[in-house]
Amino acid sequence: MPAGLQGAIESAPVTRLHERQSYDPADFAVPAGREEQWRFTPLRRLRGLHTDSPPLPAGKVTVETDAAPEVDTFVLTERSELTGLGKSFVPSDRVSAQAWQSFSEATVLTVPAEADASRPTVVTVTGSGGASGYGHLLVQAEPYSRAVVVLDYSGSATYADNVELVVGDGASLSVVSLQDWAGDAVHVSHHYVTLGRDARVRHTAVTLGGDVVRLSPSVRYEGPGGDAELTGLYFADAGQHLEHRLFVDHDMPNCRSRVAYKGALQGTGAHAVWIGDVLIRADATGTDTYEYNRNLVLTDGTRVDSVPNLEILTGEIVGAGHASASGRLEDHHLFYLMARGIPYAQARRLVIRGFFGQLIGTIEVPELRDRVAEAVEVELERSLR
Numbered sequence: 001m002p003a004g005l006q007g008a009i010e011s012a013p014v015t016r017l018h019e020r021q022s023y024d025p026a027d028f029a030v031p032a033g034r035e036e037q038w039r040f041t042p043l044r045r046l047r048g049l050h051t052d053s054p055p056l057p058a059g060k061v062t063v064e065t066d067a068a069p070e071v072d073t074f075v076l077t078e079r080s081e082l083t084g085l086g087k088s089f090v091p092s093d094r095v096s097a098q099a100w101q102s103f104s105e106a107t108v109l110t111v112p113a114e115a116d117a118s119r120p121t122v123v124t125v126t127g128s129g130g131a132s133g134y135g136h137l138l139v140q141a142e143p144y145s146r147a148v149v150v151l152d153y154s155g156s157a158t159y160a161d162n163v164e165l166v167v168g169d170g171a172s173l174s175v176v177s178l179q180d181w182a183g184d185a186v187h188v189s190h191h192y193v194t195l196g197r198d199a200r201v202r203h204t205a206v207t208l209g210g211d212v213v214r215l216s217p218s219v220r221y222e223g224p225g226g227d228a229e230l231t232g233l234y235f236a237d238a239g240q241h242l243e244h245r246l247f248v249d250h251d252m253p254n255c256r257s258r259v260a261y262k263g264a265l266q267g268t269g270a271h272a273v274w275i276g277d278v279l280i281r282a283d284a285t286g287t288d289t290y291e292y293n294r295n296l297v298l299t300d301g302t303r304v305d306s307v308p309n310l311e312i313l314t315g316e317i318v319g320a321g322h323a324s325a326s327g328r329l330e331d332h333h334l335f336y337l338m339a340r341g342i343p344y345a346q347a348r349r350l351v352i353r354g355f356f357g358q359l360i361g362t363i364e365v366p367e368l369r370d371r372v373a374e375a376v377e378v379e380l381e382r383s384l385r
Contacts (some may be wrong), residue, residue: 018218018247018277021090025101028094037093040273040305042241045212047132047158047186049095054102059131061157063107064124068117071147076106085138088166089192092218092247096190099134099160106136109149113168117147120365127157127185135161139175143168143196148364149175154209156182162190165203169196169223174364175203180375181210190216195255197223204363205232205261207242208375214243221252224286228257233359233372235379236302238267245275246291250284259291262359264352266382268301274324276308280317288318295326296355349380 022028031038031050038050048055067073076085085106091097109121123137139149151163167173181187187210193201207213219228228248236242248257263272276291295304308322342350356376363369 018092018249018279021092022097023086023091023100025094025097028097031094037245041214041243042212045186045241046188049098049158049160049186049188054098055132055158059127059129061125061127061131061133061135061159063105063135064126065107065109066122066124067109068119068121068147070112070115070117071121072110072112073121074108076108077104084140084166085136085164088164088194089162091162092190092216095160095188096162099136099162099190102134103136103161104134106138109137109139111139111141111145111147111171111173113142114144115142115147116145120148120150122150122152125151125153125159127155127159127181130156130158132158135159137161138164139166139173141167141171141173144170146172147174149173150365150368151175151177152180153178153187154180154182156184158186160188162192165191165193165201167193167195167199167201170198171196172200173202175201176363176365176368177203177205177215178368178372179205179207179210179213179215181213183209183211185210186212188214191218193217193219193228195219195221195223195226195228198225199223200227202229202364203231205234205244206372207232207234207244208379210240210242212241214245216245216247218247218249219257220249221255224252224254226252226255230257230259231359231362232261233356234261234263234272235376236263236265236270236272237379237382239269241271241273243273245273247277247279248289249279249281250287250289251281253284254286255284256288257291258289260359261293262295262356263293264296264298264355264379265302265304266298266379270302272303273305274307276322278310278320278322280312280314280320282313285314285316286318287320290319290321292323293325294355296352297326297328352376352380
């Protein structure tokens, strides 16, 4: 690359989309829906989570933890400097800041240095009776540890939370977040991942239930050699709004990221949003990144918004790219199966199974793989009625 062009790239202005951060909700204007980060979200259906008058708890959202023997866990009722709570992130929007200020209890999980968790740790978040509230979870994987953590959201609630995932040098953390809410639930969640030197995270989001679900995973690197894999699966039914907004901030050299999300939509008013932002800063030489999103549109009356964004401020990278596609089932796939005697309904089911199958297979917990596969089957039965 010519020296002049290289200099122009490195001196280019960095996107301002993610620059505003604060622990104080008052530092963020109440969203009106015209802002870039809110323009796809149905604000009227958030039940005040984004406003000056957030919802008062009408019932309690319970949080229960079934931890692996090697994982230390406790519930924090008072903010303490000793826990490291809130040190790895600064809220990136008004709802995140409100959740930080308003939570009454925080769950803290610590995987000790060099420990290898013998089984997954499961955090179950359950809403009942129209409960509303705020939550906070901190997962600390200390250097050279290994663990799997499952976040299982279910029930009926209006809920906002922050999830801190701090992965120490040489550690490996796998997180599966399952949004399996009841049909009337509203959930706005931010997952903040911090990766140390040569650390690895695999983050999987599965979103099936809820009226409105907005999940925002972000990744930042604290040392070279970090490796982040972000995968997701979602199935939007009539009237559902499922939104996933990702941000990977490459600001360290020789780091890697991969993003792969797949979704399906059926029924009038089903709306899926996927935003994938990747920023490669000037110092992030040797970056290797790629992101893609695929959507299957199964019926008329649905809407898909898929926006990959890639900003590169250095030419000294291994690779960077993105892809996005949304459309109906390919006729030739169905024809191939039907030509071999497979009825249309079964052929359609097989193609959709194959569409999701690879991502489901990457889930590291066998029981969850089976549960997600069964949930997809239920969705397919609805689409064939």
